[in-house]
Amino acid sequence: MTAQILDGRAVSVAILDRVRREVDEFAAEHGRVPALATVLVGDDPASRTYVRMKANRCAKAGIDSHRVELDAAITTGELVSRIRELSADPAVDGILLQHPVPDHIDERAAFEAIEPAKDVDGVTRASFAAMAFDEDGFRSATPGGIMALLDAYDIPLPGRHAVVVGRSPILGRPVGMLLLARDATVTYCHSRTAGLAERVAEADIVVAAAGRPRLIRGEWIRPGAVVVDAGYAGNTGDVEYEEAAERAAFITPVPGGVGPMTIATLLAQTVRAARAHQTRRSRGAVPVRGEAMTKARDNYLLDLAASRQGYALNRLCGSLKDEENRRRFLEDEAAYCDAYGLSAEQRKAILERDWTAMLELGGSIFYTFKLAMLDKKSMQYLGGVFTGMSAEEFAAAMRSGGRKFG
Ligand code: NAP
Secondary structure (H helix, E strand, O other), X not given: OOOXXXXXXXXXXXXXXXXXXXXXXXXXXXXOOOEEEEEEEOOOHHHXXXXXXXXXXXXXXXXXXEEEEEOOOOOHHHHHHHHHHHHHOOOOXXXXXXXXXXXXXXXXXXXXXXXXXXXXXXXXXXXXXXXXXXXXXXXXXXXXXXXXXXXXXXXXXXXXXXXXXXXXXXXXXXXXXXXXXXXXXXXXXXXXXXXXXXXXXXXXXXXXXXXXXXOEOHHHOOOOOEEEEOOOEOOEXXXXXXXXXXXXXXXXXXXXXXXXXXXXHHHXXXXXXXXXXXXXXXXXXXXXXXXXXXXXXXXXXXXXXXXXHHHHHHHHOOOOOOHHHHHHHHHHHHHHHHHOOOOHHHHHHHHOOOHHHHHHOOOOHHHHHHHOOOOHHHHHHHHHHHOXXXXXXXXXXXXXXXXXXX
């Protein structure tokens, strides 16, 4: 064997040490530790193991992990609701939905229920777009980990030909985009690619992400190439390891290559999300308080309290789980957006309950008060952000028709 090992385990230890220090600093500053919610649907043993490993690493790094385990028979709608609750939960900084979910579930819909600001596993469209446009955002965890591993060994990327085998939305596709953003020349291969052996043989860098054990033959590897094997089936990767290691300059082992880097990236991104979450909260709480209160009282709360209290408050305070209630609420909400002449962007943020966007879009802040009536957790979050009140105080103030805000 001639190749140097790309030792994901060793590199991840260094990253996790840094994460641990960052968690300690965060806790000292904010009086809490970052929190990651992991969602597991069903009881696939491999997925259960991955979630357990992630929770163990969280514990070692000092990150709080909340495990949410859901029955395999859950519907897409129920899963989406549960993830939306986590998205609105102020106690959660990051959300990981373990892939894959059972076949009957629309995984894309479930991923999109993750608030992009909490998408520490980089699975939402928003995160994907950020990767595609080379903008700030959360990296898909495995591709982000692969890039960090290549960087740890100073593997040059500009002008090199990278061949990515696999094009899944969470792995093949984003890793190709990240390599492209670093000026590699990227070729994607997939199950319909003709001449896979020839494509791989042209590669300076091979990323194997097909989930087909030993698909990539050692003899295909160009001498001196870099081989990154993301495949994982038992302890076997997508590359014929021994044979490839005879020809490659660098190679990842399986296990101990890409896997540990994925978890390290997830945890590093969770700390980043927690910091951003904290910044949003503190930014929102102080400067907008007085102004938001006035707007809320003048524009909406008193109006609501005076004319519609019995009707609307009771209805709006109803549970989100009541679909009919929620549908009527959203119709009302759309009418209000129109009546107040909100922009299409503001309207969209409100109707989709995109908290981050609402906080960013000036002039719509009072709507967040109204939306805060949707459920207790949102109430707690927004009550905390804008008023410093507890959920109960905030709810009582809302019930009193907003007069306590005066
Ligand atoms: P996936 O969604 O099943 O995608 C597999 C991709 O490989 C597809 O794009 C597929 O092509 C392509 N492919 C399948 N057979 C092929 C063949 N014979 N020749 C060329 N391409 C082929 O899988 P995934 O979720 O991306 O995962 C891929 C592998 O990475 C799995 O082994 C998984 O366990 C592993 N993984 C590891 C980590 C980690 O942390 N280490 C994380 C995630 C995944 P089509 O698009 O044409 O179907």
